[in-house]
Amino acid sequence: MLSENDLHLDLKGLKCPLPVLKARKAMSRLSTGARVSIEATDPLATIDIPHFCKEAGHRLLSQEVDGELSRFVIEKG
Template sequence: MTYDLKGLKCPLPVLKTRKRMAALPLGTRVVVETTDPMAVIDIPHFCQESGNKLISTETVESGHRFCIEKA
């Protein structure tokens, strides 16, 4: 499942990711795409804080892509 949050500014990407992840069953993987430069700090911090697993972080042409597994 890909969650396109491109164009949103801090703190919206992490807030929307938190809300989406809360509704998912354990083990679900979500790919979050964002153009917000603060997401490289906010998304890993959210994962650490919430216990979700950050599988990967990529810098892509349009911004950043994160793969998160619901824990």
């Protein structure tokens, strides 16, 4: 799903609002259509990341929760 030009963010251990802030900063440097995979352990990320995507015009391609770990794939809008 991700190509070598896309980005992976390991945001495990960071608490709200850091996962969204770091995702926003990383995505600002990417071209439209680039994909970012995110791993986070903050329970609020399951709310914050989808909200961030909606507000910023990005596409949330997938969201998965496995215990304490949440994984997201976002396409930059």
